[in-house]
Amino acid sequence: MTTLDVNGKKLETDASPDTPLLWVLRDNLNLTGTKFGCGMAQCGACTVHIDGRATRSCVLPISGLEGKKITTIENVGAEAVGKAVQEAWIAENVAQCGYCQSGQIMSATALLAGNKQPTDADIDAAMTGNICRCATYVRIRAAIKRAAAALA
Amino acid sequence: MNDKQNAFTGSIVHADSLPDFNRRGLLKAGAGLTLAVMAGPVLTACAEKGAGTAATGGPLAPGAFVRIGADNVVTVTARNAEIGQGIYTGLSTLIADELDADWSQVVVEAAPANPAVYGNPAFGPNMQGTGGSNSIASSWDAMRQAGATARTLLVAAAAQEWKVPAGEITVSKGVVSHAGKNKSAKFGELVGVAAKLPVPKDVQLKDPKAYTLIGKDAARVDAVAKSTGTAVYTQDIKLPGMLVAVVIAPPRFGATLKRFDAAAAKAMPGVSDVVAFKHSVRDGVAVLAKDYWTAKKARELVKVEWDESQAYKLSTEKQFAEYKALAAKPGVEAHKEGDVAKSGAVRYVEAAYEFPYLAHAAMEPLNCVAHITANGCELWTGAQLQSMDQGMTAALLGIKPEQVKINTLFAGGSFGRRSNPKSDFVQEAVAIAKAGGNGKPVKLVWSREDDMRGGFYRPAFFHTLKAGIDAKGELVSWQHRLVGQSILEGTPLMPPGLPIDPLSVEGAANMPYAVPNLLVDVHTPKSPVTVQWWRSVGSTHTAFSTESFLDEVARATKKDPVELRRSLLAKHPHHLEALNLAAEKAGWGTPLAKGRARGVAVHECFGSVVAQVVEVTQLAANKYKVDRVVCGVHCGRQVNPNIVAMQVESAIGLGLGAAISGGITLKDGAVVQSNFHDYPVLRMNQMPAVEVHVVASEDKPTGIGEPGLPPIGPAVANAIALLSGKPLRKLPFSTAGVSFA
Ligand code: FES
Ligand code: FES
Numbered sequence: 001m002t003t004l005d006v007n008g009k010k011l012e013t014d015a016s017p018d019t020p021l022l023w024v025l026r027d028n029l030n031l032t033g034t035k036f037g038c039g040m041a042q043c044g045a046c047t048v049h050i051d052g053r054a055t056r057s058c059v060l061p062i063s064g065l066e067g068k069k070i071t072t073i074e075n076v077g078a079e080a081v082g083k084a085v086q087e088a089w090i091a092e093n094v095a096q097c098g099y100c101q102s103g104q105i106m107s108a109t110a111l112l113a114g115n116k117q118p119t120d121a122d123i124d125a126a127m128t129g130n131i132c133r134c135a136t137y138v139r140i141r142a143a144i145k146r147a148a149a150a151l152a
Numbered sequence: 153m154n155d156k157q158n159a160f161t162g163s164i165v166h167a168d169s170l171p172d173f174n175r176r177g178l179l180k181a182g183a184g185l186t187l188a189v190m191a192g193p194v195l196t197a198c199a200e201k202g203a204g205t206a207a208t209g210g211p212l213a214p215g216a217f218v219r220i221g222a223d224n225v226v227t228v229t230a231r232n233a234e235i236g237q238g239i240y241t242g243l244s245t246l247i248a249d250e251l252d253a254d255w256s257q258v259v260v261e262a263a264p265a266n267p268a269v270y271g272n273p274a275f276g277p278n279m280q281g282t283g284g285s286n287s288i289a290s291s292w293d294a295m296r297q298a299g300a301t302a303r304t305l306l307v308a309a310a311a312q313e314w315k316v317p318a319g320e321i322t323v324s325k326g327v328v329s330h331a332g333k334n335k336s337a338k339f340g341e342l343v344g345v346a347a348k349l350p351v352p353k354d355v356q357l358k359d360p361k362a363y364t365l366i367g368k369d370a371a372r373v374d375a376v377a378k379s380t381g382t383a384v385y386t387q388d389i390k391l392p393g394m395l396v397a398v399v400i401a402p403p404r405f406g407a408t409l410k411r412f413d414a415a416a417a418k419a420m421p422g423v424s425d426v427v428a429f430k431h432s433v434r435d436g437v438a439v440l441a442k443d444y445w446t447a448k449k450a451r452e453l454v455k456v457e458w459d460e461s462q463a464y465k466l467s468t469e470k471q472f473a474e475y476k477a478l479a480a481k482p483g484v485e486a487h488k489e490g491d492v493a494k495s496g497a498v499r500y501v502e503a504a505y506e507f508p509y510l511a512h513a514a515m516e517p518l519n520c521v522a523h524i525t526a527n528g529c530e531l532w533t534g535a536q537l538q539s540m541d542q543g544m545t546a547a548l549l550g551i552k553p554e555q556v557k558i559n560t561l562f563a564g565g566s567f568g569r570r571s572n573p574k575s576d577f578v579q580e581a582v583a584i585a586k587a588g589g590n591g592k593p594v595k596l597v598w599s600r601e602d603d604m605r606g607g608f609y610r611p612a613f614f615h616t617l618k619a620g621i622d623a624k625g626e627l628v629s630w631q632h633r634l635v636g637q638s639i640l641e642g643t644p645l646m647p648p649g650l651p652i653d654p655l656s657v658e659g660a661a662n663m664p665y666a667v668p669n670l671l672v673d674v675h676t677p678k679s680p681v682t683v684q685w686w687r688s689v690g691s692t693h694t695a696f697s698t699e700s701f702l703d704e705v706a707r708a709t710k711k712d713p714v715e716l717r718r719s720l721l722a723k724h725p726h727h728l729e730a731l732n733l734a735a736e737k738a739g740w741g742t743p744l745a746k747g748r749a750r751g752v753a754v755h756e757c758f759g760s761v762v763a764q765v766v767e768v769t770q771l772a773a774n775k776y777k778v779d780r781v782v783c784g785v786h787c788g789r790q791v792n793p794n795i796v797a798m799q800v801e802s803a804i805g806l807g808l809g810a811a812i813s814g815g816i817t818l819k820d821g822a823v824v825q826s827n828f829h830d831y832p833v834l835r836m837n838q839m840p841a842v843e844v845h846v847v848a849s850e851d852k853p854t855g856i857g858e859p860g861l862p863p864i865g866p867a868v869a870n871a872i873a874l875l876s877g878k879p880l881r882k883l884p885f886s887t888a889g890v891s892f893a
Contacts, residue, residue: 019445027396027443032388033381035564036444037515038600042828045515073381089379093371093794096802097236098378099385099515099564124837131828133515133565134236135805137839139798 044130209344250299285855497620516564528555534563659694734784751871758855803860809834
């Protein structure tokens with residue numbers, strides 16, 4: 001049994017310790033907002049926060065995660081930054097197919113949590129690991145700026 | 153399927169379904185935002201909406217597309233799949249406007265698979281599906297009529313109840329009123345009476361001046377669900393007892409399964425079975441387990457032997473060498489005007505172009521849930537061609553198509569891949585459920601690698617072009633030869649009696665430029681490598697060759713690329729309007745800093761014309777940045793300008809990614825690429841600024857999901873040709889060592 005601290009709750013799983021967090025979240029804990037896109041840290045669809053840092057959960061075995069705070073899209077809105085980011089995403093009509101957007105929002109929230117006024121270069125650096133095949137990038141950029149303004 | 157299950161699929165969505173968000177999606181002051189609030193009540197609450205009650209009667213459901221409940225909820229039944237293009241919002245806009253509903257009372261559910269009722273009229277009789285950028289065009293009349301019919305019935309009900317002439321009644325934002333008698337009622341109060349009235353055959357549609365939603369930027373109905381992780385995709389489906397299946401697919405196209413040894417895999421805890429499967433596209437081995445990770449680990453333990461005697465073993469270079477040899481010979485004529493041999497040309501410009509296979513690589517790898525029951529088969533998937541999926545499933549199981557029930561879910565992208573002409577991934581799920589499901593639901597999950605190597609690519613093409621120039625420097629002949637596999641041949645969708653697949657030559661055979669002598673012909677080599685439409689289909693390659701070759705002609709005749717196009721487009725007013733708009737907004741002809749250049753391209757597909765002017769900066773010898781794309785669009789009347797812009801931005805991103813770095817190659821017949829590290833796609837840092845300008849038009853709406861894609865590649869290539877002096881004729885540009893920041 002592994003005990004994980006997910007969204008402020010202690011959750012137990014009997015998944016084998018080498019299982020990536022992504023699959024424990026999705027298949028064992030029924031938190032399906034975090035998505036599977038590539039399985040090799042290439043696309044960002046599986047991004048969650050580990051102790052506040054944007055992290056690809058598809059390559060992160062649960063064995064090393066006991067005692068760490070895990071936040072997923074399901075609860076990112078509980079904090080002011082995540083909430084502002086989600087509001088901005090909705091206001092800008094960012095999502096198209098929407099499949100990448102949980103990961104985009106998690107990356108954007110981590111960016112804004114550490115950088116209140118990101119420049120375009122900061123946004124590129126923080127978001128280039130998150131692929132959007134619908135290419136909603138123009139609106140992602142606009143939404144990050146909108147959220148930054150709302151939080152200022 | 154009962155309401156509870158319906159709720160589970162998440163097929164009903166609306167921004168307002170989340171209590172925390174208002175219609176514009178902004179949080180109401182002071183409201184909390186927690187998981188409990190968002191995930192729980194939303195989906196179940198929705199499914200119970202739109203019903204009638206014993207006391208009030210109803211619901212009012214005149215026809216198959218709209219249902220109004222005693223609770224005032226207007227439920228739109230969407231016959232088109234929501235694959236990201238915004239069609240749930242578009243169809244709802246048409247209905248809600250004619251109904252004079254309030255946008256906040258509208259919810260959307262996916263139509264069941266029932267081609268007789270929910271067929272796409274643009275696809276011919278009884279074909280249910282989404283594609284060809286035709287969803288709005290083919291629903292423009294039908295959905296407005298559906299809304300107007302329901303409105304007419306609500307007005308008639310009010311007239312009867314209030315004993316006033318129907319003509320004195322007004323409807324606005326979901327409220328029916330009679331000013332003189334000071335009466336008003338919400339829709340829900342009238343549905344009981346309205347549902348008993350005869351449904352009118354002819355209804356009056358609005359004067360466009362009275363539109364309240366059409367032409368405005370209605371908020372996307374799926375914005376909240378897709379910004380909170382609550383939108384449900386196939387990947388998220390979990391049913392009682394469900395098994396997850398992963399596959400071991402043939403290593404080469406045309407290879408077949410010889411034998412496999414699964415003893416070690418079957419011994420793993422959580423693995424339920426390892427089975428061989430077979431369907432009309434391919435065979436293979438599937439591992440069924442309690443969850444994905446278990447299945448994936450077990451897969452590595454299975455030993456498989458393949459019969460590769462019939463397998464495709466060519467490498468990409470060899471394939472193109474064969475295509476080049478074919479291109480030296482005349483092909484089957486696709487279009488001819490005048491006589492290219494007697495054009496009076498005194499010199500010629502010639503060029504050849506190479507286009508690789510392209511994987512769709514939608515963000516959600518392909519997947520499908522199949523449950524074979526005593527009565528038939530139930531599917532949950534981001535279905536895009538329900539008629540084919542029903543038919544292929546029925547054929548595989550020996551049942552009738554109507555015994556195949558499809559729950560159409562949000563698709564995590566498609567770009568055409570989910571409307572497979574052979575329903576390959578749906579068949580695969582069904583075949584595995586049949587072989588190893590034992591009556592349990594089976595979720596087939598392809599990994600990214602399975603998806604990328606799973607075939608059904610945009611076909612590889614080789615083009616040659618030859619333009620004749622006369623003594624005065626005028627373009628007097630145009631020869632365009634194409635070599636590439638057919639998408640339609642061998643599928644039920646090939647139009648009978650045609651000598652060539654129209655999809656191979658679209659955009660070339662109908663090229664718009666006025667050239668007196670024209671010849672377009674095509675070779676259609678066969679190959680076991682499976683091919684399919686990819687966002688904008690034939691235009692993905694024909695626009696590139698046509699538009700970049702025209703720039704070669706412009707350079708050879710020392711003409712301005714925009715001027716040359718204008719001079720040849722006199723008979724195509726939509727092209728001219730789009731081109732002129734883009735050129736004007738981009739400041740075509742105004743000076744740019746050293747190291748920067750503009751490129752232009754214009755192309756028509758799916759009834760719409762998109763012109764693009766790009767600005768490109770040269771950063772180093774072989775390194776560029778696409779700074780800005782200015783678009784002029786002619787797509788008839790816009791139902792939702794914001795979504796029109798989103799679709800053009802999206803098409804530019806997908807098309808630019810393909811042009812600069814996208815390509816599937818084969819080594820000895822095996823697909824080389826496997827994931828995003830070796831199949832690079834456009835990322836945030838490479839996305840240009842995009843401006844979308846639309847020609848004001850009262851024409852019926854035309855397509856917008858695809859037409860923004862074809863011009864971007866050639867427009868960028870044309871700008872780079874000016875900067876480097878070297879035209880890019882082989883796709884992707886990365887093959888020439890060119891990279892992009
Ligand atoms: S699924 Fe983890 S980065 Fe793609
Ligand atoms: S919205 Fe479709 S992949 Fe990003």
